[in-house]
Amino acid sequence: MDFQWAVVLEALPSLxxxxxxxxxxxxxxxxxxxxxxxxxxxxxxxxxxxxxxxTQCYIELxxxxxxxxxxxxxxxxxxxxxxxxxxxxxxxxxxxxxxSSAYLAEVVRGALLSVGVGLRNAxxxxxxxxxxxxYYILGxxxxxxxxxxxxxxxxxxxxxxxLFIVIGVGELTRQGQEIMASNFRAIEIWSAVALFYLxxxxxxxxxxxxIEKRMPIL
Amino acid sequence: MLKNRFTSLVLAAIVSIATLSPVxxxxxxxxxxxxxxxxxxxxxxxxxxxxxxxxxxxxIAKEAGLDYRFQAMDFAGIIPGLQTNNIDAALAxxxxxxxxxxxxxxxxxxxxSGLTAIVxxxxxxxxxxxxxxxRIAAKTGTATVDWIKKNLKPSELRLFPNIDNAxxxxxxxxxxxxxxxxxxxxxxxxxxxxxKVKTVGQPTSGDQYGxxxxxxxxxVGPVNAALKAIKADGRYAAIYKKWFDTAPPx
Numbered sequence: 001m002d003f004q005w006a007v008v009l010e011a012l013p014s015l016x017x018x019x020x021x022x023x024x025x026x027x028x029x030x031x032x033x034x035x036x037x038x039x040x041x042x043x044x045x046x047x048x049x050x051x052x053x054x055t056q057c058y059i060e061l062x063x064x065x066x067x068x069x070x071x072x073x074x075x076x077x078x079x080x081x082x083x084x085x086x087x088x089x090x091x092x093x094x095x096x097x098x099x100s101s102a103y104l105a106e107v108v109r110g111a112l113l114s115v116g117v118g119l120r121n122a123x124x125x126x127x128x129x130x131x132x133x134x135y136y137i138l139g140x141x142x143x144x145x146x147x148x149x150x151x152x153x154x155x156x157x158x159x160x161x162x163l164f165i166v167i168g169v170g171e172l173t174r175q176g177q178e179i180m181a182s183n184f185r186a187i188e189i190w191s192a193v194a195l196f197y198l199x200x201x202x203x204x205x206x207x208x209x210x211i212e213k214r215m216p217i218l
Numbered sequence: 219m220l221k222n223r224f225t226s227l228v229l230a231a232i233v234s235i236a237t238l239s240p241v242x243x244x245x246x247x248x249x250x251x252x253x254x255x256x257x258x259x260x261x262x263x264x265x266x267x268x269x270x271x272x273x274x275x276x277x278i279a280k281e282a283g284l285d286y287r288f289q290a291m292d293f294a295g296i297i298p299g300l301q302t303n304n305i306d307a308a309l310a311x312x313x314x315x316x317x318x319x320x321x322x323x324x325x326x327x328x329x330x331s332g333l334t335a336i337v338x339x340x341x342x343x344x345x346x347x348x349x350x351x352x353r354i355a356a357k358t359g360t361a362t363v364d365w366i367k368k369n370l371k372p373s374e375l376r377l378f379p380n381i382d383n384a385x386x387x388x389x390x391x392x393x394x395x396x397x398x399x400x401x402x403x404x405x406x407x408x409x410x411x412x413x414k415v416k417t418v419g420q421p422t423s424g425d426q427y428g429x430x431x432x433x434x435x436x437x438v439g440p441v442n443a444a445l446k447a448i449k450a451d452g453r454y455a456a457i458y459k460k461w462f463d464t465a466p467p468x
Protein backbone atom coordinates (compact mmCIF):
# COMPACT_ATOMS: atom_id res chain seq x y z
CA MET A 1 0.00 0.00 0.00
CA ASP A 2 1.39 3.39 -0.87
CA PHE A 3 0.75 6.20 1.55
CA GLN A 4 1.32 9.75 0.54
CA TRP A 5 1.58 11.58 3.82
CA ALA A 6 2.44 14.78 1.97
CA VAL A 7 -1.24 15.24 1.17
CA VAL A 8 -1.85 15.73 4.87
CA LEU A 9 0.39 18.81 4.86
CA GLU A 10 -1.53 20.24 1.93
CA ALA A 11 -4.79 19.53 3.65
CA LEU A 12 -3.82 21.06 7.00
CA PRO A 13 -5.11 24.61 6.38
CA SER A 14 -8.57 23.36 5.34
CA LEU A 15 -8.70 20.88 8.18
CA UNK A 16 -7.69 23.59 10.63
CA UNK A 17 -10.51 25.80 9.33
CA UNK A 18 -12.91 22.91 9.75
CA UNK A 19 -11.67 22.29 13.28
CA UNK A 20 -12.26 25.93 14.15
CA UNK A 21 -15.81 25.68 12.86
CA UNK A 22 -16.39 22.47 14.82
CA UNK A 23 -15.18 24.19 17.97
CA UNK A 24 -17.35 27.20 17.26
CA UNK A 25 -20.50 25.14 16.72
CA UNK A 26 -19.82 23.01 19.78
CA UNK A 27 -19.06 25.92 22.10
CA UNK A 28 -22.02 28.10 21.08
CA UNK A 29 -24.33 25.09 21.10
CA UNK A 30 -23.09 24.00 24.50
CA UNK A 31 -23.44 27.50 25.96
CA UNK A 32 -27.12 27.45 25.03
CA UNK A 33 -27.46 23.82 26.00
CA UNK A 34 -26.02 24.39 29.46
CA UNK A 35 -28.41 27.21 30.24
CA UNK A 36 -31.41 25.40 28.79
CA UNK A 37 -30.38 22.14 30.45
CA UNK A 38 -29.92 23.82 33.80
CA UNK A 39 -33.38 25.34 33.56
CA UNK A 40 -34.94 22.07 32.49
CA UNK A 41 -33.08 20.10 35.15
CA UNK A 42 -34.15 22.47 37.89
CA UNK A 43 -37.73 22.24 36.62
CA UNK A 44 -37.56 18.50 36.72
CA UNK A 45 -36.07 18.47 40.22
CA UNK A 46 -38.28 21.06 41.91
CA UNK A 47 -40.93 22.16 39.50
CA UNK A 48 -44.67 22.25 39.41
CA UNK A 49 -46.10 18.86 38.30
CA UNK A 50 -47.38 20.20 34.98
CA UNK A 51 -44.05 21.83 34.19
CA UNK A 52 -42.40 18.60 35.20
CA UNK A 53 -44.43 16.61 32.69
CA UNK A 54 -43.79 19.08 29.88
CA THR A 55 -40.08 19.08 30.55
CA GLN A 56 -40.09 15.29 30.74
CA CYS A 57 -41.75 15.11 27.31
CA TYR A 58 -39.18 17.49 25.85
CA ILE A 59 -36.28 15.51 27.27
CA GLU A 60 -37.67 12.18 26.07
CA LEU A 61 -38.33 13.55 22.60
CA UNK A 62 -34.83 14.91 22.17
CA UNK A 63 -33.03 12.00 23.79
CA UNK A 64 -35.14 9.51 21.90
CA UNK A 65 -34.35 10.71 18.37
CA UNK A 66 -30.95 10.58 16.66
CA UNK A 67 -29.25 13.90 16.17
CA UNK A 68 -28.99 13.36 12.43
CA UNK A 69 -32.77 13.08 12.25
CA UNK A 70 -33.14 16.16 14.43
CA UNK A 71 -30.87 18.32 12.32
CA UNK A 72 -32.48 17.15 9.07
CA UNK A 73 -35.83 18.05 10.55
CA UNK A 74 -34.64 21.49 11.61
CA UNK A 75 -32.92 22.19 8.31
CA UNK A 76 -35.41 20.70 5.80
CA UNK A 77 -38.76 20.24 7.47
CA UNK A 78 -39.00 23.23 9.78
CA UNK A 79 -38.50 25.81 7.00
CA UNK A 80 -41.41 24.31 5.15
CA UNK A 81 -43.63 24.44 8.21
CA UNK A 82 -42.65 27.95 9.26
CA UNK A 83 -41.86 29.43 5.88
CA UNK A 84 -38.46 30.78 6.87
CA UNK A 85 -35.11 29.78 5.44
CA UNK A 86 -32.62 28.34 7.90
CA UNK A 87 -28.89 28.77 7.54
CA UNK A 88 -27.05 25.42 7.92
CA UNK A 89 -24.78 26.84 10.62
CA UNK A 90 -27.77 28.03 12.65
CA UNK A 91 -29.46 24.66 12.23
CA UNK A 92 -26.29 22.94 13.44
CA UNK A 93 -25.92 25.17 16.51
CA UNK A 94 -29.60 24.77 17.31
CA UNK A 95 -29.35 20.99 17.04
CA UNK A 96 -26.39 20.91 19.44
CA UNK A 97 -28.21 23.23 21.82
CA UNK A 98 -31.37 21.16 22.13
CA UNK A 99 -29.50 17.88 22.10
CA SER A 100 -27.05 18.77 24.84
CA SER A 101 -29.76 20.50 26.87
CA ALA A 102 -31.80 17.29 27.03
CA TYR A 103 -28.89 15.25 28.35
CA LEU A 104 -27.66 18.01 30.63
CA ALA A 105 -31.13 18.40 32.13
CA GLU A 106 -30.88 14.92 33.55
CA VAL A 107 -27.31 15.60 34.72
CA VAL A 108 -28.40 18.76 36.52
CA ARG A 109 -31.43 17.08 38.04
CA GLY A 110 -29.26 14.26 39.37
CA ALA A 111 -26.71 16.67 40.77
CA LEU A 112 -29.35 18.82 42.49
CA LEU A 113 -31.15 15.87 44.03
CA SER A 114 -27.89 14.33 45.22
CA VAL A 115 -27.18 17.22 47.56
CA GLY A 116 -27.95 16.11 51.12
CA VAL A 117 -31.45 17.04 52.19
CA GLY A 118 -29.97 18.49 55.36
CA LEU A 119 -28.58 21.51 53.51
CA ARG A 120 -31.94 22.19 51.93
CA ASN A 121 -33.76 21.99 55.24
CA ALA A 122 -31.15 24.23 56.86
CA UNK A 123 -31.68 26.84 54.19
CA UNK A 124 -35.43 26.71 54.54
CA UNK A 125 -35.13 26.83 58.32
CA UNK A 126 -33.18 30.06 57.95
CA UNK A 127 -36.21 31.54 56.29
CA UNK A 128 -34.83 31.74 52.76
CA UNK A 129 -37.38 31.42 49.94
CA UNK A 130 -36.96 28.18 48.06
CA UNK A 131 -35.49 29.69 44.91
CA UNK A 132 -32.75 31.30 46.99
CA UNK A 133 -32.04 27.97 48.67
CA UNK A 134 -31.60 26.41 45.22
CA TYR A 135 -29.52 29.26 43.83
CA TYR A 136 -27.23 30.07 46.77
CA ILE A 137 -26.95 26.78 48.66
CA LEU A 138 -27.84 23.77 46.55
CA GLY A 139 -26.61 25.19 43.25
CA UNK A 140 -22.93 25.65 44.05
CA UNK A 141 -22.68 22.27 45.75
CA UNK A 142 -24.47 20.56 42.87
CA UNK A 143 -22.24 22.41 40.42
CA UNK A 144 -19.16 20.69 41.69
CA UNK A 145 -20.88 17.35 41.24
CA UNK A 146 -21.93 17.93 37.68
CA UNK A 147 -18.55 18.99 36.34
CA UNK A 148 -17.51 15.48 35.34
CA UNK A 149 -20.72 14.59 33.43
CA UNK A 150 -20.70 18.10 31.97
CA UNK A 151 -17.24 17.46 30.63
CA UNK A 152 -18.50 14.22 29.16
CA UNK A 153 -21.28 16.05 27.35
CA UNK A 154 -18.86 18.69 26.04
CA UNK A 155 -16.71 16.02 24.44
CA UNK A 156 -19.74 14.22 23.06
CA UNK A 157 -21.14 17.41 21.56
CA UNK A 158 -17.80 18.26 20.01
CA UNK A 159 -17.66 14.93 18.24
CA UNK A 160 -21.33 15.10 17.34
CA UNK A 161 -20.59 18.12 15.16
CA UNK A 162 -19.26 15.59 12.67
CA LEU A 163 -22.87 14.56 12.00
CA PHE A 164 -23.55 17.90 10.36
CA ILE A 165 -21.90 16.83 7.15
CA VAL A 166 -25.40 15.85 6.12
CA ILE A 167 -26.45 19.49 5.85
CA GLY A 168 -23.21 20.67 4.33
CA VAL A 169 -21.67 22.55 7.24
CA GLY A 170 -17.97 22.90 6.51
CA GLU A 171 -16.72 21.46 9.75
CA LEU A 172 -13.76 19.14 10.22
CA THR A 173 -15.25 15.88 8.96
CA ARG A 174 -16.78 17.48 5.89
CA GLN A 175 -13.52 19.22 5.03
CA GLY A 176 -11.87 15.82 5.23
CA GLN A 177 -14.53 14.32 2.97
CA GLU A 178 -14.18 17.06 0.37
CA ILE A 179 -10.42 16.71 0.30
CA MET A 180 -10.73 12.96 -0.12
CA ALA A 181 -13.22 13.39 -2.93
CA SER A 182 -10.59 15.28 -4.90
CA ASN A 183 -7.42 13.35 -4.07
CA PHE A 184 -8.83 9.91 -3.10
CA ARG A 185 -6.36 9.54 -0.22
CA ALA A 186 -8.69 8.13 2.40
CA ILE A 187 -6.33 6.65 4.99
CA GLU A 188 -4.03 9.64 5.20
CA ILE A 189 -6.84 12.19 5.44
CA TRP A 190 -8.98 10.21 7.88
CA SER A 191 -5.91 9.78 10.12
CA ALA A 192 -5.36 13.52 10.07
CA VAL A 193 -9.02 14.17 10.89
CA ALA A 194 -8.93 11.68 13.77
CA LEU A 195 -5.79 13.34 15.10
CA PHE A 196 -7.45 16.73 15.03
CA TYR A 197 -10.42 15.43 16.99
CA LEU A 198 -8.09 13.77 19.49
CA UNK A 199 -6.21 17.03 19.99
CA UNK A 200 -9.43 18.97 20.53
CA UNK A 201 -10.99 16.52 22.95
CA UNK A 202 -7.63 16.07 24.69
CA UNK A 203 -7.39 19.79 25.34
CA UNK A 204 -10.97 19.78 26.64
CA UNK A 205 -10.12 16.96 29.02
CA UNK A 206 -7.09 18.88 30.31
CA UNK A 207 -9.17 22.00 30.89
CA UNK A 208 -11.79 19.99 32.74
CA UNK A 209 -9.16 18.39 34.92
CA UNK A 210 -7.85 21.85 35.79
CA ILE A 211 -11.34 23.01 36.71
CA GLU A 212 -11.89 19.94 38.86
CA LYS A 213 -8.64 20.53 40.70
CA ARG A 214 -9.65 24.12 41.51
CA MET A 215 -13.01 22.95 42.86
CA PRO A 216 -12.60 20.07 45.28
CA ILE A 217 -15.54 17.77 44.70
CA LEU A 218 -17.53 17.34 47.87
CA MET B 219 -16.69 33.29 46.78
CA LEU B 220 -18.23 30.20 45.30
CA LYS B 221 -21.55 31.99 45.05
CA ASN B 222 -20.01 34.75 42.93
CA ARG B 223 -18.29 32.28 40.64
CA PHE B 224 -21.52 30.39 40.10
CA THR B 225 -23.37 33.60 39.31
CA SER B 226 -20.76 34.84 36.89
CA LEU B 227 -20.73 31.52 35.06
CA VAL B 228 -24.48 31.63 34.61
CA LEU B 229 -24.32 35.22 33.42
CA ALA B 230 -21.55 34.44 30.97
CA ALA B 231 -23.60 31.64 29.45
CA ILE B 232 -26.65 33.85 29.07
CA VAL B 233 -24.65 36.66 27.51
CA SER B 234 -23.02 34.36 25.00
CA ILE B 235 -26.37 33.01 23.90
CA ALA B 236 -27.89 36.46 23.63
CA THR B 237 -25.10 37.79 21.45
CA LEU B 238 -25.15 34.79 19.20
CA SER B 239 -28.84 34.57 18.44
CA PRO B 240 -29.15 34.52 14.68
CA VAL B 241 -30.03 37.91 13.26
CA UNK B 242 -30.45 37.66 9.55
CA UNK B 243 -29.99 40.63 7.30
CA UNK B 244 -32.36 40.56 4.37
CA UNK B 245 -30.81 38.10 1.95
CA UNK B 246 -31.35 39.05 -1.62
CA UNK B 247 -28.58 36.86 -2.96
CA UNK B 248 -29.47 33.46 -4.31
CA UNK B 249 -28.32 30.32 -2.55
CA UNK B 250 -26.85 27.87 -5.04
CA UNK B 251 -26.17 24.41 -3.70
CA UNK B 252 -23.30 22.30 -4.96
CA UNK B 253 -22.05 18.91 -3.91
CA UNK B 254 -18.42 19.77 -3.48
CA UNK B 255 -17.25 16.18 -3.70
CA UNK B 256 -17.71 15.66 -7.43
CA UNK B 257 -14.47 16.16 -9.25
CA UNK B 258 -14.12 17.79 -11.87
CA UNK B 259 -17.49 19.55 -11.65
CA UNK B 260 -17.07 20.97 -8.17
CA UNK B 261 -14.34 20.05 -5.76
CA UNK B 262 -11.89 21.43 -3.26
CA UNK B 263 -8.50 22.54 -4.46
CA UNK B 264 -6.16 24.06 -1.95
CA UNK B 265 -8.49 26.10 0.19
CA UNK B 266 -11.23 26.95 -2.30
CA UNK B 267 -13.90 25.30 -4.38
CA UNK B 268 -13.32 25.05 -8.12
CA UNK B 269 -14.87 23.15 -10.97
CA UNK B 270 -16.70 23.21 -14.27
CA UNK B 271 -20.12 23.74 -12.67
CA UNK B 272 -18.86 26.64 -10.57
CA UNK B 273 -17.23 28.42 -13.51
CA UNK B 274 -20.31 27.85 -15.65
CA UNK B 275 -22.67 29.25 -13.04
CA UNK B 276 -20.40 32.22 -12.47
CA UNK B 277 -20.60 33.05 -16.18
CA ILE B 278 -24.37 32.57 -16.24
CA ALA B 279 -24.91 34.70 -13.16
CA LYS B 280 -22.79 37.49 -14.63
CA GLU B 281 -24.76 37.33 -17.87
CA ALA B 282 -28.14 37.28 -16.12
CA GLY B 283 -27.11 39.78 -13.45
CA LEU B 284 -27.75 37.49 -10.48
CA ASP B 285 -26.23 37.81 -7.01
CA TYR B 286 -25.45 34.49 -5.47
CA ARG B 287 -23.41 32.48 -3.04
CA PHE B 288 -22.51 28.81 -3.13
CA GLN B 289 -23.70 26.46 -0.43
CA ALA B 290 -21.97 23.13 -0.08
CA MET B 291 -24.46 20.33 0.43
CA ASP B 292 -24.69 16.58 0.41
CA PHE B 293 -26.01 15.44 -2.96
CA ALA B 294 -28.86 13.50 -1.40
CA GLY B 295 -30.01 16.69 0.31
CA ILE B 296 -30.11 18.84 -2.81
CA ILE B 297 -33.47 17.83 -4.23
CA PRO B 298 -35.20 17.97 -0.82
CA GLY B 299 -33.56 21.36 -0.38
CA LEU B 300 -35.12 22.58 -3.62
CA GLN B 301 -38.48 21.14 -2.71
CA THR B 302 -38.48 22.92 0.63
CA ASN B 303 -37.19 26.14 -0.92
CA ASN B 304 -34.12 26.06 1.26
CA ILE B 305 -31.99 26.74 -1.81
CA ASP B 306 -32.75 28.60 -5.01
CA ALA B 307 -30.84 26.46 -7.49
CA ALA B 308 -28.34 23.64 -7.56
CA LEU B 309 -25.48 22.55 -9.77
CA ALA B 310 -23.99 19.17 -8.96
CA UNK B 311 -23.81 17.31 -12.20
CA UNK B 312 -27.50 16.60 -11.79
CA UNK B 313 -28.77 14.38 -14.56
CA UNK B 314 -32.07 15.39 -16.11
CA UNK B 315 -34.61 12.60 -15.90
CA UNK B 316 -38.38 12.27 -15.76
CA UNK B 317 -38.54 11.14 -12.15
CA UNK B 318 -36.75 14.30 -11.05
CA UNK B 319 -38.73 16.50 -13.44
CA UNK B 320 -41.83 15.63 -11.47
CA UNK B 321 -40.58 17.50 -8.42
CA UNK B 322 -38.07 20.06 -9.69
CA UNK B 323 -37.47 22.15 -12.80
CA UNK B 324 -34.34 21.96 -14.93
CA UNK B 325 -32.57 24.45 -17.14
CA UNK B 326 -31.57 23.49 -20.67
CA UNK B 327 -28.90 20.76 -20.67
CA UNK B 328 -25.37 22.03 -20.26
CA UNK B 329 -23.31 18.84 -20.45
CA UNK B 330 -23.65 15.45 -22.08
CA SER B 331 -22.47 12.65 -19.89
CA GLY B 332 -22.92 8.98 -19.31
CA LEU B 333 -22.05 6.33 -16.78
CA THR B 334 -18.95 4.19 -16.59
CA ALA B 335 -18.32 1.11 -14.52
CA ILE B 336 -14.92 0.19 -13.12
CA VAL B 337 -13.57 -3.05 -11.76
CA UNK B 338 -10.25 -4.03 -10.14
CA UNK B 339 -7.48 -4.38 -12.69
CA UNK B 340 -7.31 -8.15 -12.27
CA UNK B 341 -11.04 -8.70 -12.46
CA UNK B 342 -12.50 -11.27 -14.87
CA UNK B 343 -15.49 -9.11 -15.67
CA UNK B 344 -15.37 -7.89 -19.26
CA UNK B 345 -18.72 -6.36 -20.05
CA UNK B 346 -21.57 -4.53 -18.43
CA UNK B 347 -23.85 -7.56 -18.80
CA UNK B 348 -21.47 -9.59 -16.66
CA UNK B 349 -22.25 -7.23 -13.80
CA UNK B 350 -25.55 -9.01 -13.30
CA UNK B 351 -25.37 -11.04 -10.13
CA UNK B 352 -22.36 -9.10 -8.88
CA ARG B 353 -21.97 -6.54 -6.12
CA ILE B 354 -21.93 -2.94 -7.31
CA ALA B 355 -21.16 0.23 -5.40
CA ALA B 356 -22.65 3.62 -6.25
CA LYS B 357 -23.47 6.95 -4.67
CA THR B 358 -26.76 7.50 -2.86
CA GLY B 359 -29.41 9.46 -4.68
CA THR B 360 -27.68 9.61 -8.05
CA ALA B 361 -29.08 8.81 -11.49
CA THR B 362 -26.56 5.94 -11.54
CA VAL B 363 -28.64 4.14 -8.96
CA ASP B 364 -31.78 4.53 -11.07
CA TRP B 365 -29.92 3.26 -14.15
CA ILE B 366 -28.57 0.21 -12.33
CA LYS B 367 -31.97 -0.63 -10.90
CA LYS B 368 -33.51 -0.40 -14.35
CA ASN B 369 -30.87 -2.15 -16.44
CA LEU B 370 -28.98 -4.55 -14.22
CA LYS B 371 -29.70 -7.16 -11.58
CA PRO B 372 -26.79 -6.93 -9.18
CA SER B 373 -26.67 -9.36 -6.29
CA GLU B 374 -26.07 -6.39 -4.02
CA LEU B 375 -26.21 -2.65 -4.61
CA ARG B 376 -24.19 -0.81 -1.96
CA LEU B 377 -24.77 2.90 -1.67
CA PHE B 378 -22.36 5.38 -0.17
CA PRO B 379 -22.69 9.06 0.73
CA ASN B 380 -19.72 9.99 -1.45
CA ILE B 381 -18.33 8.29 -4.52
CA ASP B 382 -14.79 8.11 -3.17
CA ASN B 383 -16.19 5.82 -0.46
CA ALA B 384 -17.46 3.56 -3.25
CA UNK B 385 -14.06 3.57 -4.96
CA UNK B 386 -12.40 2.64 -1.65
CA UNK B 387 -14.88 -0.19 -1.26
CA UNK B 388 -13.96 -1.42 -4.71
CA UNK B 389 -10.27 -1.35 -3.86
CA UNK B 390 -10.89 -3.09 -0.55
CA UNK B 391 -12.72 -5.89 -2.33
CA UNK B 392 -16.09 -5.30 -0.73
CA UNK B 393 -17.76 -4.96 -4.12
CA UNK B 394 -16.99 -6.25 -7.60
CA UNK B 395 -17.63 -3.00 -9.46
CA UNK B 396 -18.30 0.68 -8.93
CA UNK B 397 -20.31 2.86 -11.25
CA UNK B 398 -20.58 6.59 -11.60
CA UNK B 399 -20.61 9.50 -14.02
CA UNK B 400 -17.97 9.14 -16.70
CA UNK B 401 -15.90 12.33 -16.06
CA UNK B 402 -15.47 11.49 -12.39
CA UNK B 403 -14.58 7.85 -13.07
CA UNK B 404 -12.04 8.85 -15.71
CA UNK B 405 -10.50 11.32 -13.29
CA UNK B 406 -10.17 8.60 -10.67
CA UNK B 407 -8.54 6.24 -13.16
CA UNK B 408 -6.07 8.97 -14.10
CA UNK B 409 -5.17 9.80 -10.51
CA UNK B 410 -5.38 7.55 -7.48
CA UNK B 411 -6.80 4.59 -9.35
CA UNK B 412 -4.07 4.45 -11.99
CA UNK B 413 -3.01 0.87 -12.54
CA LYS B 414 -5.44 -0.45 -9.97
CA VAL B 415 -8.79 -0.27 -11.74
CA LYS B 416 -10.03 -0.46 -15.30
CA THR B 417 -13.22 0.46 -17.07
CA VAL B 418 -15.54 -2.30 -18.10
CA GLY B 419 -17.52 -2.20 -21.30
CA GLN B 420 -18.46 1.00 -23.04
CA PRO B 421 -19.73 3.97 -21.06
CA THR B 422 -23.45 4.39 -21.36
CA SER B 423 -24.50 7.73 -22.73
CA GLY B 424 -27.54 9.87 -23.10
CA ASP B 425 -27.41 11.55 -19.70
CA GLN B 426 -27.55 15.30 -19.75
CA TYR B 427 -26.80 17.56 -16.83
CA GLY B 428 -29.04 20.51 -16.08
CA UNK B 429 -29.19 23.20 -13.46
CA UNK B 430 -31.91 22.30 -10.97
CA UNK B 431 -34.49 24.76 -9.67
CA UNK B 432 -37.52 24.56 -7.42
CA UNK B 433 -40.70 23.73 -9.29
CA UNK B 434 -42.11 26.85 -10.88
CA UNK B 435 -39.00 28.91 -10.16
CA UNK B 436 -38.84 32.27 -11.99
CA UNK B 437 -35.12 31.78 -12.52
CA VAL B 438 -35.41 29.13 -15.22
CA GLY B 439 -36.14 31.59 -18.05
CA PRO B 440 -33.31 34.09 -17.37
CA VAL B 441 -30.83 31.28 -16.74
CA ASN B 442 -31.72 29.53 -19.99
CA ALA B 443 -31.34 32.81 -21.87
CA ALA B 444 -27.95 33.40 -20.26
CA LEU B 445 -26.84 29.84 -21.02
CA LYS B 446 -27.79 30.30 -24.68
CA ALA B 447 -25.82 33.54 -24.81
CA ILE B 448 -22.77 31.93 -23.26
CA LYS B 449 -22.86 29.02 -25.68
CA ALA B 450 -23.24 31.39 -28.61
CA ASP B 451 -20.29 33.64 -27.97
CA GLY B 452 -17.67 31.07 -26.99
CA ARG B 453 -17.54 31.52 -23.22
CA TYR B 454 -19.01 28.05 -22.72
CA ALA B 455 -16.41 26.55 -25.05
CA ALA B 456 -13.64 28.25 -23.09
CA ILE B 457 -14.86 26.87 -19.76
CA TYR B 458 -15.34 23.43 -21.32
CA LYS B 459 -11.81 23.42 -22.72
CA LYS B 460 -10.38 24.51 -19.38
CA TRP B 461 -11.84 21.52 -17.53
CA PHE B 462 -12.05 18.80 -20.16
CA ASP B 463 -9.18 19.68 -22.48
CA THR B 464 -11.35 19.41 -25.57
CA ALA B 465 -13.90 21.45 -27.40
CA PRO B 466 -17.53 20.87 -26.46
CA PRO B 467 -19.58 18.67 -28.77
CA UNK B 468 -21.92 20.67 -30.97
